[in-house]
Amino acid sequence: xxxxxxxxxxxxxxNVFAAPLESGYALAPKKTASPEDRxxxxxxxxxxxxxxxxxYEGIPYRYGGMTVKGLDCSxxxxxxxxxxxxxxxxxxxxxxxxxxxxxTFEKAQAGDILFFKTDKSGSVTHVGLYLxxxxxxxxxxxxxxxxxxxxxxxxxxxxxxxxxAGRAFPEAVSNIQFDNNSMAEASGAGGKGSxxxxxxxxxxxxxxxxxxxxxxxxxxxSIDEQILVGVAFAPIWNGFFVDGDMFRGIxxxxxxxxxxxxxxxxxxxGLELRPECDWGLGVFRxxxxxxxxxxxxxxxxxxxxxxxxxxxxxxxxxxRYYSGGTSWFGTAGVNYSPFVFKTPTxxxxxxxxxxxxxxxxxxxxxxxxxxxxxxxxxxxxxxxLIRIF
Numbered sequence: 001x002x003x004x005x006x007x008x009x010x011x012x013x014x015n016v017f018a019a020p021l022e023s024g025y026a027l028a029p030k031k032t033a034s035p036e037d038r039x040x041x042x043x044x045x046x047x048x049x050x051x052x053x054x055x056y057e058g059i060p061y062r063y064g065g066m067t068v069k070g071l072d073c074s075x076x077x078x079x080x081x082x083x084x085x086x087x088x089x090x091x092x093x094x095x096x097x098x099x100x101x102x103x104t105f106e107k108a109q110a111g112d113i114l115f116f117k118t119d120k121s122g123s124v125t126h127v128g129l130y131l132x133x134x135x136x137x138x139x140x141x142x143x144x145x146x147x148x149x150x151x152x153x154x155x156x157x158x159x160x161x162x163x164x165a166g167r168a169f170p171e172a173v174s175n176i177q178f179d180n181n182s183m184a185e186a187s188g189a190g191g192k193g194s195x196x197x198x199x200x201x202x203x204x205x206x207x208x209x210x211x212x213x214x215x216x217x218x219x220x221x222s223i224d225e226q227i228l229v230g231v232a233f234a235p236i237w238n239g240f241f242v243d244g245d246m247f248r249g250i251x252x253x254x255x256x257x258x259x260x261x262x263x264x265x266x267x268x269x270g271l272e273l274r275p276e277c278d279w280g281l282g283v284f285r286x287x288x289x290x291x292x293x294x295x296x297x298x299x300x301x302x303x304x305x306x307x308x309x310x311x312x313x314x315x316x317x318x319x320r321y322y323s324g325g326t327s328w329f330g331t332a333g334v335n336y337s338p339f340v341f342k343t344p345t346x347x348x349x350x351x352x353x354x355x356x357x358x359x360x361x362x363x364x365x366x367x368x369x370x371x372x373x374x375x376x377x378x379x380x381x382x383x384x385l386i387r388i389f
Contacts, residue, residue, distance in 0.1 A: 046111030100166025234381025248280030305330025
């Protein structure tokens with residue numbers, strides 16, 4: 001069991017880049033499927049979602065609704081995915097935003113999900129299903145047309161409210177285009193605009209000719225950019241075969257994080273101070289780390305460490321001593337959150353963390369279990385981040 005936890009963390013890290021519906025539903029490709037068969041299965045799933053969404057055009061808007069009697073924006077997506085693939089999605093716009101694999105608008109494909117901020121809360125409040133060619137279908141709560149309608153990012157309101165795109169399925173080899181005459185309403189007669197859930201007054205400036213308004217969120221703006229500060233708390237576990245209890249210490253974090261899109265893809269960068277009381281080793285550590293990752297779920301970190309105390313472990317009743325804890329490159333590791341709870345001001349997430357420590361033994365004999373325990377730290381805890389910008 002003491003080796004199980006680090007292996008579990010490595011498993012999570014390997015799978016962090018997977019789209020939510022890469023597997024786990026009835027029509028998902030088998031693990032043994034060829035790349036061509038897998039691509040075809042995901043393409044078919046996207047097509048099913050897009051085609052199923054047509055059935056609900058004209059269903060009236062109803063807050064909290066998820067039936068043909070009435071749908072809100074997230075309820076519409078939940079019903080479409082349940083009907084098409086018997087898949088259950090998170091029930092809120094913010095829940096869908098945390099769940100989906102983020103991508104840029106330039107890479108968005110039919111069957112992806114578009115996210116919008118339609119009020120001043122700073123949170124994602126509206127979602128729609130992308131159909132390709134800048135068009136999407138969604139359940140609008142107010143405006144000149146409500147209920148399940150087609151809209152376009154050529155409409156100024158939606159271009160300004162757009163936050164990000166997210167994938168439920170891995171990227172398709174070729175994009176699916178949705179062709180429906182009803183889209184004429186989104187860019188023609190119905191172009192007065194509409195509002196999403198919790199929307200505000202809008203008057204969309206919609207044109208369809210050569211001079212059409214092409215206000216597309218740029219690469220830099222296609223992912224939610226924000227600055228967050230936060231704290232974290234985590235017990236340290238004794239993950240290898242040495243004397244002592246399973247619980248070996250406690251670790252804290254305080255830091256600042258920036259979510260930006262420097263290369264057309266979301267990245268999270270952070271600077272953290274990480275006080276650690278490790279009474280298993282008999283030391284107090286003070287790492288200062290720089291971290292980065294592709295999303296809010298995974299971070300890689302490294303930095304210098306100040307170690308106070310004489311590091312040693314009890315091995316079969318004897319003390320095994322270690323040096324080198326204080327170093328300009330004293331720690332490196334990976335932090336993974338299996339899921340993130342969105343709040344109006346930020347987010348809360350449980351996490352696993354595996355870190356390498358720069359301790360080494362001066363003893364000539366080899367004790368792999370003890371040296372691994374001194375050289376690696378495994379902890380589990382909770383992180384709380386608050387958005388400040």
